Amino acid sequence: MRKIISASLVLLTVAGLAMGCQGVGKSSYHHEASFEAKLIEEIEINNESWEIEFKRSDSSNIIIACDGKRRDNKSAPVTIDQEGKKIVVTQKDQGGAMAGFTFGKKGTIYISIPDHEVNTITLNNDAGDIKMKDVSAQNIVFTNHSGSETIEGLSADKGEFTSKDGDLKLKDSSLNEVTVTTGSGGSYITDVTSPVMNITSTYGEVAVKENEEGKLLRVETQSGDIAVSYKTPPASLKLTANSNSSDISVNLDGFKEQHRTEKTVEGTIGGASHILELRSHAGTITVK
Structure with missing residues (x-):
């Protein structure tokens, strides 16, 4: 009976701590700023833990809105400054050592951007989730x-796109050049049109789906699997695939295998004017 009571007290203490960490000293925080887009060349966001949502705006202005919680009423969790033709958005966690005990979503920064008005968008993100649409x-x-x-x-x-642990999902997009570098997070590229793609991963898997034939697609991983699938069968391709796992599968129409070993497959389609290079030190490779 004494053990049951002790266990109950422990649970009540933990629950009380969690509720206290969520509620004590917190108040709502709302802030919005608007900038004339034609006067802005760059947006820089430095974010610790809030979520970031980018979206297309029908307005001629860049609108940045913040909605979340604040611990310190003397300072704002998010600052928005204009430095010449650059907007700088900075989110810092409040509460010192106790900030790490906050449960649930802390807040969201919404950034609405008119088409083709901003030259560069730079994001330095620690732990917040990121969404971008259109x-x-x-x-x-x-x-x-x-x-x-x-x-x-x-x-x-x-x-x-550089990421240490988080997954990257890039879909239905068009870029002249894509560079992805990840640690343990996965890279999932779906229906993306780009003449040049370079993807490097340490442990994460890489999946390039519904791919359109481009000038260069290069993927390299240490131990992650690689999967590439084409939306339309490539017409002119030089393929090189290498894996120490000895697990390489190539199933492409018109593919003429020129060289195969236990760990390497090389071949061409048509005039071989475009390049597909895949290398995984320990993962599997699949092309179709």
Whole structure:
């Protein structure tokens, strides 16, 4: 009986701590700022833990809205500043050591951007999840630690995505050049049109689906699996696939195998004017 009472007291203490961490010293925080888009060339976001949502705007202005919780009424959890032709958005967690005990969603930063008005969007993200839909810009530079990235309908000249642990999902987009570098997170590229793609992963899997034939698709992983599938069968391709796992499968119409070993497959389709290079030190490789 004494053990049951002790266990109950422990549970009540933990529950009380969780409720206290959620509720004590917190108040609602809402803030919005608007900028004339033609006067802005770059948006930079430095984010610790809030969610970030980018979307297309029908307005001629860039609108940034923040909706969340604050712990310290003397300072704002998010600051929005204009530095010449650059907007800088900074989110910092409040509460010192207790900030790590906050449960649930802390807040969201909404960024609405008119088509083709902004040259560069730079995001430095720690743990917040990232969403982007139907945004157009010249350059996208995302550096992410552990948040998930879901990007759909992006139109850009160059996209650079670096992530340590978070997954990247890039879908229904068009870019002239894509560079992806990940640690343990997966890279899921679906129906993306890009002449040049370079994808590097340490442990995460890489899946390029509904791919259109481009000038260059290069994928390299340490131990992650690689899967590439084409929306339309490629007409002119030079393929090189290498894996120490000895598990390589190529099923493409018109593919002429020129060289095969236990760990390597090489071959061509048509005039072989485009390049597909796949390398995994320990993972499987599938092409179809």
